[in-house]
Each structure stands twice: as C-alpha cells, then as structure tokens.
Amino acid sequence: MQYQAESPEDYISQLPEDRKAPISKLREVIKENLPKGFQEGIQYGMVGYFVPHSIYPDGYHCNPKEPLPFMSFASQKNSINLYHSGIYAIPELYDWFVAEYPKYSKLKLDMGKSCIRFKKVEAIPFELIAELCQKLTVEEWIAVYEKAIKKN
Numbered sequence: 001m002q003y004q005a006e007s008p009e010d011y012i013s014q015l016p017e018d019r020k021a022p023i024s025k026l027r028e029v030i031k032e033n034l035p036k037g038f039q040e041g042i043q044y045g046m047v048g049y050f051v052p053h054s055i056y057p058d059g060y061h062c063n064p065k066e067p068l069p070f071m072s073f074a075s076q077k078n079s080i081n082l083y084h085s086g087i088y089a090i091p092e093l094y095d096w097f098v099a100e101y102p103k104y105s106k107l108k109l110d111m112g113k114s115c116i117r118f119k120k121v122e123a124i125p126f127e128l129i130a131e132l133c134q135k136l137t138v139e140e141w142i143a144v145y146e147k148a149i150k151k152n
C-alpha cells in the first residue's frame with residue numbers, strides 16, 4: 001500500500017484505524033532509541049530514518065539527491081513491515097536479531113534480507129526493536145555503507 005504523505009504525521013493520518021496505534025507506537029520506539037544524528041521523514045513512500053546531507057553530503061549512491069537511508073516502516077495490506085539496512089549489511093547484526101527474536105515473540109519470524117514483517121500487529125516486539133535501534137550510530141552506519149560501496 002502506497003501512501004502519498006508529506007510527513008510522518010500525514011502518513012499515520014491516512015492509515016486504517018486499526019493500524020494507527022501500532023504504527024504510532026513503532027514510530028515512538030524508534031525515535032526514542034535511534035542514536036543522535038538520524039533524521040526522520042518520508043522516504044520512498046514510507047516513514048524513514050536516514051543520515052541527512054548535513055552529516056553525509058554524498059547521499060545515497062543510487063541517487064545522491066536522496067539522503068543515506070537507514071531504516072523505515074510501512075503499513076502494507078497484510079502486515080506492518082520494518083526495514084533495517086544494518087540487518088542487511090551486517091551479518092552479525094542479522095544473526096543477533098534472529099537469535100533474540102524468539103525471546104520476545106512466540107510467533108515465527110517472518111523476515112527477508114532487510115524486511116521484518118509483522119502480520120499480527122498486537123505481537124510486534126517493541127522492546128526488541130528498541131534494542132535493534134540502539135545497535136548502530138550514524139558514524140558506524142556510514143562506515144559500513146562506505147565499505148560496502150567501495151567493494152562494488
């Protein structure tokens with residue numbers, strides 16, 4: 001589901017009623033736990049958290065006009081999805097998340113390379129997401145990103 005939103009608040013206002021509370025809580029958890037320097041906004045039609053050009057002027061290599069993306073979330077037809085670039089780029093972080101998930105949820109983990117799908121919105125593991133948010137600083141994310149870009 002694609003929303004045409006100008007701000008995170010605008011995005012949330014367009015959601016079905018049953019999605020507003022869990023998405024709002026997810027946003028609050030992320031904002032409270034992301035290290036200083038990440039900026040919130042709308043990126044790729046989702047609520048996103050990224051490294052602003054004021055910190056990383058080069059921007060995203062695919063489109064340097066875009067700030068460097070880090071994580072985002074979206075309300076999809078059948079789930080709320082959380083996208084985290086660190087999980088994709090850092091195998092140890094991926095392994096940590098997969099190992100920790102069963103401690104926070106009895107449901108099977110539904111996950112792609114960087115996408116975590118929550119089909120039962122009442123079972124979103126907010127404490128685990130808070131921990132995940134704290135795992136990488138802006139500087140660490142830039143270093144991981146640049147190392148990956150230089151390989152290519």
